[in-house]
Amino acid sequence: MKISDAYVIVTSPGRNFVTLKIVTESGTYGIGDATLNGREMAVVAYLEEHVIPALIGRDASRIEDIWHYLYRGAYWRRGPVTMAAVSAVDLALWDIKAKAAGMPLYQLLGGKSRERVMTYAHCTGRDIEGCLAEVEKHVRLGYRAVRVQAGVPGIPTIxxxxxxxxxxxxxxxxxLPAEHVWSTEKYLNHVPKLFAAVRERFGEELHVLHDVHHRLTPIEAARLGKAVEPYHLFWLEDCVPAENQESFRLIRQHTTTPLAVGEVFNSIHDYRELIENQWIDYIRTPLSHGGGITHMRRIADLAGLYHVRTGFHGPTDLSPVCLGAAIHFDTWVPNFGIQEHMPHTPETDTVFPHDYRFEDGHFLVGEAPGHGVDIDETLAKQYPYKRASLPVNRLEDGTLWHW
Ligand SMILES: O=C(O)C(=O)C[C@H](O)[C@H](O)CO
Ligand SMILES: [Mg+2]
Structure with missing residues (x-):
């Protein structure tokens, strides 16, 4: 199964996506998601200049060897650009292997551990009432789990x-990055009222999640975790920037609110202390940033030893290729927790035909051989790349903060 061709497709059907296609001599091909939101073209250059030339002629069935060849071969190791490129290759190769075996990807991983994959919806409002209206809408659509985010009085854009x-x-x-303003005190004083309102309106059973998006210090995160305990969140996500894993020791000492982390991580080494010390409850790294199936299943296995479960990142900036592969992984992985779901635009769904389905608050995996997601290259050409950046945050006095 020699690799005879590989190329990158950049398309922007509502937002930018980078897709790697790997073709073998037999004509069987696989695709991988290489999208790194706001830094897309860095991964394109990495793939085109450093990865694709080294892939041509290699045996596509040797996924493990190719993973280590690309990871160790770069010498520099880890990092979001390298790992997005390695992930795209890995996802495309698993797609090829499963197609060659005539099996859906979850079968190659070990088969089904569950019938369906619970997913959470994003519910957002300018104020608490607006957010509750969105929760109502999503509960009616069948979601059992919702992420709630609401505007905070005195913070213009959040x-x-x-x-x-x-x-x-x-x-x-x-x-270029928009500039937002942040006030920790205003946020901390307001946000517990949101969870109180959700519990009062929707009762105890709905799973409620919230993303702090890296904005607090450890002691502030501890205060928030403690304050929201009566509303028993499913998780509190990214409550602090997590480069310093040790900071979670302090948070954990103060609160029983479950903690999720890792959407910006890309290696098992980013997680080791967090998992081994049982400082977190959910791992968030998507397959397209964490080294694909090959590396993410190692992280999931380590997590499983410590009762830590998966809760993969699933915003619109990961393409349907990443989501499709994630649904196979979620269907198999023994320590599954939940899967994030932010629906793609209809244009994106047409550029990336797929066989996964949403039904009654869950994803159902498809049975097509491979990961079940393709790309319509002719249609993709109609949506050229547009530069787009994530915002930055400043405190009210102008100090640059975490976004
Ligand atoms: O979906 C989430 O939990 C996010 O935090 C989304 C991120 O802001 C987004 O992926 C940044 O590119
Ligand atoms: Mg997040």
């Missing part, structure tokens, strides 16, 4: 909240 009621939230909305 992470996770769409500009207008009913609109989709898309953070990479400007060519």
């Amino acid at each position: 992470y996770g909240v769409a500009k207008r009621e009913g609109e989709r939230y898309e953070p990479a909305d400007a060519e």
Whole structure:
């Protein structure tokens, strides 16, 4: 199964996506997602200049060897650009292997551990009432789990909240980074009221999640975790920037609120202390940033030893290729927790035909050989790349903060 061709497709059906296609001599091909939101073209250059020339002629069935060849061969190791490129190759090769075996990917991984994959929806509002209206809508659509984010009085633009009621939230909305303003005190004083309102309106059973998006210090995160314990969140996500894994020791000492982390991680080494010390409850790294199936299953296995479960990142900036592969992984992985779901635009869904389905708050895996997602290359050409950046955050006095 020699690799005879490989190329990158950049398309922007509503937002930018980078897709790697690997073709073998027999004509069987696989595709992988290489999208790194706001830094897309860095991965394109990495793949075209450094990876594709080294792939041609290699045996596509040797996934493990190719993974180590690309990881060790770069010498520099890890990092989001390298790992997005390695992930795309890995996803495309698993797609090829499963197609060659005539099996859906979950079968190659070890078969089904569950019938369906629970997913959570994004519910956002300019204020608490607006957010509750979105929760109501999503509960009616069948979701058992919702992520709630609401505007905070005194903070003009905040992470996770769409500009207008009913609109989709898309953070990479400007060519150069938009500047937002952040106040920790205003946020901390307001946000527990949101969870109180959700519990009062929707009762105890609904799973409620929230993303702090890296904005607090450890002691502030501890205060928030403690304050929201009566509302028993499914998880509190990215409550602090997590480069310093040790900071989770302090948070954990103070609160029983479950913690999720890792959407910006790309290696098992980013997680080791967090998992081994049982400081977190959910791992968030998507397959397209964490080294593909080959590396993410090692992280999931390590996590499983410590009762830590998966809760893969699934915003619109990961393409349907990543989501499709994730649904296979979620269907197999023994320590599954939940899968994030932010629906793609109809244009994106047409550029990437797929066989996964959403039904009653869950994803159902498809039975097509491979990961079940393809790309319509002719249609993709109609949506050229547009530069788009994620925002930055400043404190009210102008100090640059975490976005
Ligand atoms: O979906 C989430 O949990 C996010 O935090 C989304 C991120 O802001 C987004 O992926 C940044 O590119
Ligand atoms: Mg997040």
